[in-house]
Amino acid sequence: MRTVYRNRLPQLDGAQLLTDSGLETTLLFLESIDLPCFASYPLLESASGREVLRAYFERHLAIAADHEVGFLLEAPTWRASRDWGAELGHTPADLARFNTAAIELLADIRKDSALSPVVISGNIGPRGDGYTPDLVMTAEEAEAYHAEQIGWFSETEADMVSAFTITTVNEGVGIIRAAAAAGMPCVVSYTTETDGRLPDGTPLGEAIERTDMMTAGAAAYFMVNCAHPDHFRSALEADAAWLGRVWGVRANASRLSHAELDAATDLDSGNPAELGHDYARLARMLPNLRVFGGCCGTDHRHVEAMADCCCRQPAA
Template sequence: MARYRNDLPQHRGGIFLTDGGMETTLIFRHGLELPHFAAFVLLDSSDGRAHLKRYYEAYLRIARQHGVGFVLDSPTWRANPDWGAKLGYDAAGLEAINMRSISFLEELRGAWESPGMPCVISGAIGPRGDGYKAGNMDAAEAEAYHAAQIAAFAEAGADMVTAFTLNSINEAVGVVRAAKRQEIPVAISFTVETDGRLIRGESLREAIESVDDATEHACEYFLINCAHPTHFESALAVGEAWVQRIHGIRANASIKSHAELDESETLDSGDPVDLGRRYLSLRRAFPQMRLLGGCCGTDHRHVAAVCDACLPSEAMSA
């Protein structure tokens, strides 16, 4: 059931948490094998669903303790045609598992949501290719490519969709247009290199303003994910309108570049306490950044550290 599709509670104020680095946590912390970095395959078995349930509940527990909202992003970052084909999923199989992911999250919401802890269900979309390499689609091709996954989320009753780890303005425009056709709210999360720019050299300002100009501001808001705060802090400017469109951060734990992370055989978990301090600094400068979570290398410890840094202790409940 699309409980919040017409009135997203994260627009009303207050902090909303998300999960952390799902794939890195499941592989390096839980010891699972995720072919092609795809977590959605876990939905096909009872054991896999149990792992996912435990994974999400570690974060939901933190949100409950702090009395804040939560955005439940589906484990479907790889559930698109190109990656699905590598994993043996045809169009019908992808439609089914994308819809099943929303049903799975609805069960979690039913168990955890409370008046003080709204839980928004978001269908997670990933890039067509590798988030660390430049994409080549134009906006029309991207719209057509992502349309089926977005339609599945809309039909299944997701409140919204969010596209993560995008490094292409054209792909972001296509995702927003496809979501607009389905009349479902959409957010875009860009990833940047160590210089705070997209992989082709565009600035965050250029990316956000270009998407807004091409879609008549149809995107609900923007986020930054899969980059450490040290990579993008200097790219943000207090008081500028485009920065006000960034409502969330899902940072990497590591300060390493994407190329270094790609070559690493071990998990760099960084410093959760330092990450929390950096989130606090961003929150003080940009209070509209209310969606707080993690990406590669982060787990529930990092999100807990972010809460400890950003939320006053008197707001916590037992």
């Protein structure tokens, strides 16, 4: 087993990286693929499912190639942890196999690509719901729970682990501690409501500061995801040191709240060009913003607009 960037992430050296968009909403709404529990990892079970995932990622890699920037491949494993796997009838042994297969697929995609750098991340989701803090855990409980999935990733070619749609500081802290114990660089991405606060009411800046304090700054960096820029931009309007800890954004296409999105039966894909300009504005507010991608409702069109507005352009 050989890792490429685990000991030196290129984004921390200043490389701009695109990443993908709203995988699950793309598969569900645009490709009409059923996703029980909003889980994409079962697609790894079949050759046809793996081809769907490969085609999805390669659409995004082509955009990075056009803009001469790197790419961050996120494994389709957001739901591939013990509690969510049990909902789908999968044992821990099944989940170990799925998580390993996900990284193997991404490693194959990286090997076949002429793009550089291409970083591989093991993707982790919350133990509970991604929109509400419905499962209260201590940091120690979160560490014990997430250590299992992180341990699987540590035995693969994954360069890092990224935890998305995290709703509480304790869960973020537990994930970072588990990753540190496994020797994996770790990113935690908090989600916010329309008021720029985490779903449990914690202001975004306070959440990042507390997480750093409780982990001695062990996270490689932080991100924000699953919220429209309008929802958290006001939280960034301050001359605060924690802004320098936010290196990536994966925003929603829609301005709907989490509750409204949860109840929606149609996809709100917003305006890709407008979202690209929103990212350019965020880049002026976040001095270290290096990772650009999307979340719910976004697809490759949105990522292309982000790249047009924020990434270096090839020479004419």
